[in-house]
Amino acid sequence: MGTEAAAPKNKKLINKGVRRVMSSLFKKSLVATSLSLLAVQAHSAGFQVSETSVSGLGRAFAGEAAIADNAAVGARNAAALTRFNTTAFSGGLTIIDPDVHADIESGGDGLLNKQALQAANLSTEEKDLAPTEYVPNFHLIKPIDERLAVGFSAFSNFGLSTEYSKDFAAGPGAGDTALVTMNFNPNIAYKLNDQWSIGAGISAIYADAELNRFAGAGAIDFDGPGPGSATLSSFNITDPKTRIAHLKGDGWGFGWNLGVLWEMDEDNRFGLSYRSQTDITLEGDYEGLSTYGTGTPGQFDKVSGELELNLPEVIEFSGFHQLNQQIAVHYSAMYVGWDSFQELKATGEQCNDLVNNVDNQCLQKDENWNDSWRYALGATYTMDDHWAFRAGYAYDESPVDAEDRTLSIPDSDRHWWSLGTTYTANENLSVDAGFAYLDGDQVDGTEDGFAFSAGGDAHIYGLQLNYLF
Secondary structure, three states: OOHHHHOOOOHHHHHHHHHHHHHOHHHHOOHHHHHOOHHHHHOOOOOEOOOOOHHHHOOOOOOOOOOOOOHHHHHOOHHHHHHOOOOEEEEEEEEEEEEEEEEEEEEHHHOEEHHHHHHOOOEOEEEOOOOOEEEEEEEEEEEOOOOEEEEEEEEOOEEEEEEOOOOEOOHHHOOEEEEEEEEEEEEEEEEOOOOEEEEEEEEEEEEEEEEEEEOHHHHOOOOOOOOOOOOOHHHOOOOOOOEEEEEEEEEEEEEEEEEEEEEEEOOEEEEEEEEOOEEEEEEEEEEEHHHEOOOOOOOEOOEEEEEEEEEOOEEEEEEEEEOOOOEEEEEEEEEEOHHHOOEEEEEEEEEEEOOOOEEEEEEEEEOOOOOEEEEEEEEEEEOOOOEEEEEEEEEEOOOOOHHHOEOOEOOOOEEEEEEEEEEEOOOOEEEEEEEEEEEEEEEEEEEOOEEEEEEEEEEEEEEEEEEEO
């Protein structure tokens, strides 16, 4: 490709800008971005997943720690298990259909405009980069006697998935990523008296992550015809689609939860629950720039590595009020301790972090997340013995300050609008259906010389079966 089409006139400044873009390439080549990409627009703020039940989806998860209308409450407040006097089961599936986009406005600290990047056959606009996701949940509650109950829940609290084009200009911070977690949570609850119940549980959380990163603009020589790579030539990389990092790993972590339920009277109750921070060590294989030539000259070698993933603590307060025979209102305030997510550091005996000049380090990436809040308000209308309808709204704060927002973390505040219904077939069987629309704010940011805008929304659908034995 000719220079005239590929870049502005001042080529030395352009190459200087491109080199700055690539200077922290190594930092972006492991799990760091796998936990903080655009797919978070499809969930709660950060990379939290709220879809623990379909009944909760229909009310934007307002009142979840206090309502206890089915066994799914075990995922939000163990103390509420005491409200069941017979064995209860709930199981459902939530489908998340996101519409997320990212646009690169310029590169090289503004020296490469969008037209120059496109002229180099690089993609600068991504649409539908977050694929459809399926989130299951399973809950069982078994009363032992009038005061004691046990339960088990399996659900996901955190996860994401993104798929960028291989020729995306900002390939080192994009690529494709998947993070899946599953929480296996046994609980026990005890009713102290007619008003107060307490509960506790432990969580075994499994996490599985995979990512791929690509060279992008770093493989293009903007100072001459054809690819020659002024930035990745020492790695023999001249194709933007060249994979520069690959990781696949998994691991287990363990946490605990506590809950309390205050049943002030038959129509009013409050719930408070706590889930501990959980640290998971992901172990697996890594190959990329930090292992270039460590064993085989001129190649990316596959090595063993690990990364510590810190899932935040969660505190939730909920209220429920039955105003009359047909109408109830409910609300929640949730605190998420994202300040535990300050950095991601991956280590491996054969890694060499060339940027920070640290042996046995594959990457170190600052995140600087803050604690955040989620507020929800909902209402339920019981029409008759068979049908109930619900609606809700929630406001979800982003844990990322504007100055820390990057292409790998373009997180934003979002708004939930939800509707749901329950059909009760008989005294034992009921079915929940729910829908929510998530509206994420459009945001701007810069990262490694790339200026970008990003945003998105999502439609969420769910169906759940409840049965009393």
